[in-house]
Amino acid sequence: MASSQPSDSSRHSSTVTPPRVAVIGAGLSGLTLARFLTETGFPVKVFDKGRSPAGRMSTRRGDGGTYDHGAQYFTARDPGFQRMVRTWVERGIAAEWRGRFGSLEDGTVTPGSEDPVRYVGVPGMSAVAQGLASGVDVRCGVRVEHVRREGAAWALASDAGEALGTFEVVVAAVPAPQAVPLLSGAPGLAARAAGVVMEPCWAVMMELEAPVPLPLDGVFVQGSPLSWAARDSSKPGRSAGERWVLHAAPEFTREHLEEAPEAVAPLLVEAFSRAARLELRPREAVAHRWRYARAEPPLTEGALFDAERGLGACGDWCAGSRVEGAWLSGVALSRKIALLQR
Numbered sequence: 611m612a613s614s615q616p617s618d619s620s621r622h623s624s625t626v627t628p629p630r631v632a633v634i635g636a637g638l639s640g641l642t643l644a645r646f647l648t649e650t651g652f653p654v655k656v657f658d659k660g661r662s663p664a665g666r667m668s669t670r671r672g673d674g675g676t677y678d679h680g681a682q683y684f685t686a687r688d689p690g691f692q693r694m695v696r697t698w699v700e701r702g703i704a705a706e707w708r709g710r711f712g713s714l715e716d717g718t719v720t721p722g723s724e725d726p727v728r729y730v731g732v733p734g735m736s737a738v739a740q741g742l743a744s745g746v747d748v749r750c751g752v753r754v755e756h757v758r759r760e761g762a763a764w765a766l767a768s769d770a771g772e773a774l775g776t777f778e779v780v781v782a783a784v785p786a787p788q789a790v791p792l793l794s795g796a797p798g799l800a801a802r803a804a805g806v807v808m809e810p811c812w813a814v815m816m817e818l819e820a821p822v823p824l825p826l827d828g829v830f831v832q833g834s835p836l837s838w839a840a841r842d843s844s845k846p847g848r849s850a851g852e853r854w855v856l857h858a859a860p861e862f863t864r865e866h867l868e869e870a871p872e873a874v875a876p877l878l879v880e881a882f883s884r885a886a887r888l889e890l891r892p893r894e895a896v897a898h899r900w901r902y903a904r905a906e907p908p909l910t911e912g913a914l915f916d917a918e919r920g921l922g923a924c925g926d927w928c929a930g931s932r933v934e935g936a937w938l939s940g941v942a943l944s945r946k947i948a949l950l951q952r
């Protein structure tokens with residue numbers, strides 16, 4: 611672990627040449643930041659351990675079609691984010707989900723009132739991240755394990771020991787607990803990240819032969835191991851079929867955190883059957899564990915940045931635990947880093 615600071619001369623030179631920036635994490639926050647800085651003229655490289663960008667906005671393919679097994683939809687309250695979402699809609703990578711929403715408890719369905727406008731990626735949630743990633747230097751399938759001081763820069767290395775290059779600025783755009791070791795060169799930032807608790811969430815992707823006879827497409831489930839169930843195939847641009855995503859409540863997830871997905875899937879299918887008072891026999895039911903789903907509670911800073919050391923962090927845990935928060939956080943940090951060029 612090194613914490614030496616850049617020399618005065620290196621700080622001066624960074625005002626002339628844009629600093630090289632590494633972004634660890636190709637979720638919405640990292641991609642938003644990387645795209646903004648790339649367009650502003652910074653040399654930016656993004657690394658992600660996943661097979662493709664999107665993080666918690668991923669879309670997964672099952673036997674019967676695709677599922678958004680992480681983020682279900684997003685809303686837009688901030689005017690800047692509303693403008694961004696409008697451009698995604700115009701490009702055809704997002705659309706309104708005009709589903710029927712409400713709550714479900716013990717077989718009783720209550721339709722929602724005053725629903726917000728809900729957006730989804732098209733043809734899957736990950737389309738938004740893929741749209742942001744185009745034109746950005748993104749390398750997937752590499753887990754960054756070390757961020758070490760090397761002269762006036764930071765040297766990155768993967769868990770396989772591969773040297774990934776040196777950068778004047780490094781951003782951890784990953785869930786808070788995963789950011790802690792990457793921020794060890796800036797102990798103040800690492801401590802802020804270490805104080806954030808992120809709740810896990812078990813998700814189940816379930817395909818059925820016939821439509822589930824519920825008059826809703828998205829339900830907040832009460833009094834159940836589940837918190838949410840959605841007819842994923844009702845979202846715009848999805849292939850035909852009857853596919854649902856179930857999300858477990860935090861208490862259930864914590865209790866079953868280390869169990870095998872094969873053991874968890876039937877428990878949550880059964881919980882949904884009970885809540886809806888229906889006999890459900892899915893053709894396919896696959897569970898996925900999100901170890902760090904949402905910050906409870908998130909920070910309010912927007913983003914963390916140590917300009918002297920050139921280390922920063924962004925993500926939904928800095929600004930609201932939602933897709934909109936992740937975007938706002940990426941924008942907030944990109945503005946701070948852009949100041950280094952002036």
Ligand SMILES: Cc1cc2nc3c(=O)[nH]c(=O)nc-3n(C[C@H](O)[C@H](O)[C@H](O)COP(=O)(O)OP(=O)(O)OC[C@H]3O[C@@H](n4cnc5c(N)ncnc54)[C@H](O)[C@@H]3O)c2cc1C
Nearest residue numbers: 635637638639658659665666681682754903925926932933
């Ligand atoms: C089950 C679930 C349901 C949700 N529902 C909603 C919803 O309905 N509406 C809503 O607005 N939000 C929802 N969210 C939250 C939303 O998904 C997140 O707010 C948003 O996607 C976070 O983006 P991010 O960029 O901050 O982080 P992430 O999307 O988590 O991106 C971080 C990326 O970093 C990568 N990474 C981590 N460590 C490393 C490393 N060492 N090296 C390389 N790469 C690394 C990961 O692979 C990942 O791609 C939900 C989340 C979950 C899990």
